[in-house]
Amino acid sequence: MDIFLQIIISGVSLGAMYAVGTIALSLLWGTMGMMNLAHGSFIAIGGYMAYWCMTVMGASWIFVLPLALAAGMLGGYLLYHLVVRWMFERKEFSVDIIIATVAVAALVENGLLNVAGPEAKRQPFSISGGLKLGDVVLPYQTILTVAVAIILMVIVLYIVTRTKMGIVIRAVSQQQVASQLMGVNVMSAFAQAMMLAGGVAAISGVLVTGATQLFPGVGFDTTIKALVICIIAGLGNLRGAIFMAFVLGLFEVAVQYIFGQQYGFPAMLSLVIVLLILRPHGLFGKETVERV
Amino acid sequence: MTSAIQVSNLTAGYGRRQVLHNISLDIEEGMVVGIIGPNGHGKSSLLKVLSGLVPATSGQVFMGGVAIDGMSAHQRVAKGLVQIPQGDLVFPDMTVEENLLMGGYLAQGRTEIDRRVNKVYEMFPRLAERRPQIARTLSGGERRMLGIGRGLMIEGQIMLIDEPSLGLAPKVIDMVYEVLAKLRSVSPTLLVVEENPVRLQAIADRIYLMDNGEFVWNGTPDELSRNSDLIATYLGA
Amino acid sequence: MNRSAQNTKRKEIWRDFWVGLAFVAIAVLIPVFDPGNYILSQITLFFIWAAVVTQWNLVFGVAGVYSLAQMAVFAIGGYATGMMGLYAGWNLWAALPIGALAAVIASFLIGAANLRLRGPYIAIMTLAIAQVLYALIVTDVECFIYKGKLCLNFTGGAKGLIQYGDFGFKELLGFKYRVLGDYYLGLVLLILGMLFALFIMYGPLGATFRALRDNRICAEARGVDRVRNQLLVFALSGIFTGLAGGVYAGIQRTFGPDVLSSTLLLFLLSMMVVGGRGTKWGPILGAGALMLVDTILRDFGEIRVAGLSLIILVVMIFLPRGLVGLVEDIFRWRPQSRWDERVKDGIARVDFREFQRLRNPKKHPLGTSGNNG
Known part of the structure; x- marks a missing residue:
């Protein structure tokens, strides 16, 4: 029984980390048709901001999230204007941007490596201790991560569905020409979407690195896993992605407990591949009709 | 009469392929002008150049005496130049209401937007019925009305309308043209592009005939209907 | 054929x-x-x-x-x-x-x-x-x-x-x-x-x-x-x-x-991208170029990856068809007919009537002089 509970707790923690990752990724896919392989860079930037703020500057934890948000938004703005906008019009954008963002991820990782050093650091924005449930402990950091994941999701969903900025971002993603003809500056709308995604990703980075460790390449694995989760949920489907993040997090942890640590991700990926062979558009994805 | 939009020696193309040759046009305020001509001869391209979607290679466009050549499409909208694009281009995954709200993107203040939305609903009672419906599920005629209604939300000085009858059943075209006739009372100046002149003749003050990227004829609708050779040669009717 | x-x-x-x-x-x-x-x-x-x-x-x-x-x-x-x-x-x-x-x-x-x-x-x-x-x-x-x-x-x-x-x-x-x-x-x-x-x-x-x-x-x-x-x-x-x-x-x-490792993947990916995807000689050209750069960058080990990433980004932004595309553009430049250009622009939906017109451009019946009304 305790093992069962332990699996659920670890699974939820892992799921929460995946979930915060999927929010920014499916936002960008849903609005711009862009898979952001540099998502991990934002995670790392968020983590290093927290480290710099608290450990280096000795400032209070209160400043960490606003700082990470600002850094992430700046990163999103730069990524759009330096890279994305130059290839957006291309027919092959969806693949070109994967190659380009892999390069961006490597660039940022290399930069952090040179500035902050290769060694793993403890990121101070974390709560120690946990809630005792019988013999197992539910870490406060997990509760915090789950809570922030849900809050971020609610905020992002609110912005996208209810605010003017969100309506504009959706309009631009659905019909660029018509948006221009309504007086929308398409480039600034995309820049806004990327800033939103960047800010969310950096905040998620603070939480993810708080639960694990901080090193220059920290986000890359999480990015790939989160993208796989987005694909299986049906890309662009935010609620589905979050749900699948928890399901697959639980599955991965269960496999780890039963068969051994190293088989978690392989088993999860195999499950995803089988599911995708059965449902190529994802579990909650829409069947889209391609026009020739 | 002052001119609403004035075009002088406009040339444009895609890549090295030129599609518009030395177009000049002067539309006075309050006029309804039609442009007709066979498919693929630059009519839509002209509208796209006017609205800033396609850059001009040379020539100038003035609006109310001010040159707007350097402006991007969204800046021209802010100046009051509205284009209703060919083939609807509604936002397919948004509701009718959200589509109209996007039309009011540049409008300031909630009350102003509400006023315009209500005005559009008054004009198109059918859209009011479909308020919460997702745009992609509308019929072709309803989508066309939504496209026009969304353009009206901008309340510009000039409306460029690209083939409003394209792909619609005759009965629906009647409905669309009823609306266009009503538009005369709302929007001061209209520029309508059509392949078929028959319906345009009823509402236009002046008609231009475009062939191979240039104007080959212009006159009043009456003159056009008297000139059967012209229609036979260019429009195959 | x-x-x-x-x-x-x-x-x-x-x-x-x-x-x-x-x-x-x-x-x-x-x-x-x-x-x-x-x-x-x-x-x-x-x-x-x-x-x-x-x-x-x-x-x-x-x-x-x-x-x-x-x-x-x-x-x-x-x-x-x-x-x-x-x-x-x-x-x-x-x-x-x-x-x-x-x-x-x-x-x-x-x-x-x-x-x-x-x-x-x-x-x-x-x-x-x-x-x-x-x-x-x-x-x-x-x-x-x-x-x-x-x-x-x-x-x-x-x-x-x-x-x-x-x-x-x-x-x-x-x-x-x-x-x-x-x-x-x-x-x-x-x-x-x-x-x-x-x-x-x-x-x-x-x-x-x-x-x-x-x-x-x-x-x-x-x-x-x-x-x-x-x-x-x-x-x-x-x-x-x-x-x-x-x-x-x-x-x-x-x-x-x-x-x-992702570094090596990036290295080989950049060979393909820099050379030119889908071309015959692009991979070899790209591999040569990248090995050359790598040999030069080896003395600056700490920024080697950054250098490679920047090269990929620059090529992706400015030369999406790679070095081979660049070479082709230089050698093949010639004024093209309107039809060729359309095909190159990748305009997939071409009206058949328009195709014929572009192939056999004939003067329209009333001549080119404007007003005949």
């Missing part, structure tokens, strides 16, 4: 023949000038990477299936070769075909796992597959056999496979000329791999792959079997990728999970 198209094709084949011959002649002669062992081993590496990228280009560039798992196929070829040497005691020459076979099977399976996906989805899934392979090898800590007191993992774990032998050039040529054996082996690998790739690109298979890439639905409607062709291109590209893995294993005499 009409006569002029045939002529063009023949001309192209001859051009490729001369380019290839010039390349081979230079490559064969380089050791004569004795540039030193470091340069020779760098060029040997270039041959191997270029061989991998030419095969990857078949999948990624020609067939338009955006697989990022080519280094996983390479790794499986290398590991299989090394394991045959280590566990079965085979001579590495004999193990090479086994490595190729393993790579073909692996590549086929990767292709099969992605059959129902397309575009960017495939890129992510194949990247994940490569990551999984990496994770499985790095976390392999169980002892498979003991060599003396030494515990060896099945895959060699994070340290990699060792002591599986080599190609015997030391015995054959002596210690001093061993490098030359590696060099010419690499060259032969690249020549055969390139011939294989050219053979596919010129043949009906190449045309089929390109048709599926450019317009999948249209090709399928014409009766092209996408499933069969996707599996085929993956399997075919596995042959020389696997052989390259085996050759690399034999030359380096150690084979570890670092071949699956």
